Amino acid sequence: MKRAIVIFISLWLTGIGAAVASEVRLKDLVEFDGVRGNDLVGYGLVVGLNGTGDGLRNSPFTEEMMVNILERLGVNVGGEQFRPKNVAAVLVTSVLPPFGRAGSKVDVTVSAIGDAKSLLGGTLIMTPLNSADGEVYVVAQGTVIAGGVSAEGDAARVVHGVPTAGIVPSGGRIEREVDFQLSDLSSLRMALRTPDFTTAERIEEAINRALGRRVALMLDAGTVELNIDATGLASPAHALSRIENIRIEPERRARVVVDQRSGTIVMDENVRISRVAVAQGNLTLTIEEAPAVVQPNPFAEGETVVVPRTTAAIEEEQGTGLAEISPGTTLRDVVSGLNALGVTPLDMIDILKSIKAAGALHADLIVQ
Known part of the structure; x- marks a missing residue:
């Protein structure tokens, strides 16, 4: 099991006055x-991929859009078997910053929506980005910087990161300003x-x-x-x-934040615990199946059968007994009382949940 980490934050331990530090x-x-940004979204194509684009049989919308673009450029591909492997359909997103002026540039994010394997080395072609009102505010184009690497052979494939998503730094140019004075x-x-x-x-x-x-x-x-x-x-x-x-100096609610995956516990300095008694122990139930095969003697009448054999055991680890946690007036008192139980961080998470259920933990318990 990955070793859990417990983080307790106490503002007064910084050596700076509480009023100044906070x-x-x-x-x-x-x-x-x-004074806010506005979300933008658009649908576009990434070209120039090294055979890692969409399979057009599985993503027919990619072929349709590529044909439309070529026809607008004066290239007639109607009725042709047009099945390139270096094109991928993507959703393009960005945020129009507050007071963004026409001609300024913004970053855009591209994400494959077909079965493309990678966007590495691709180029996003001109893509209009719309806001919630349906108007075009940004036009994006540029080289995609993907966030991962993939390599494959005849029988194996290795992927590091997410090569099907990336960014185009300063790839969007603002064409329309938000009407706000x-x-x-x-x-x-x-x-x-x-x-x-x-x-x-x-x-x-x-x-x-x-x-x-x-x-x-x-x-x-x-x-x-x-x-x-x-x-x-x-x-x-x-x-x-x-x-x-x-x-x-903002006022904060007392909170205890728990991350069950890593075993991380973060406590606010305002957390208080009323007087409470806690007993903690572990009960382990083990069941093992070891069937045995029994055969008749040579040349004897009979048949081979499987005889079930089961071993069951219950093991109870030595717990801490019934420990009393005194009312905590400071975060240091709370931490000392919980550490006195001598339990692991993951067990301490369960204890905090139980103390909260008992009404003795005076803080918001947030479990992630």
């Missing part, structure tokens, strides 16, 4: 209304990435203190509104540049 910039806590806003809302009433109130107070007037108002746990006109600054952009680097 302060975060406003831009890392909120999303500004309207930040300068026309008279007020702007800030959405907290982790809604919390205390954090929202601290954001409101920090902005008003930094600008010297009441310009921010908490609307709910996830929204703070900024009155642009009341700031007295030249534009919304100037207002955002003044407040986005304000440092605020």
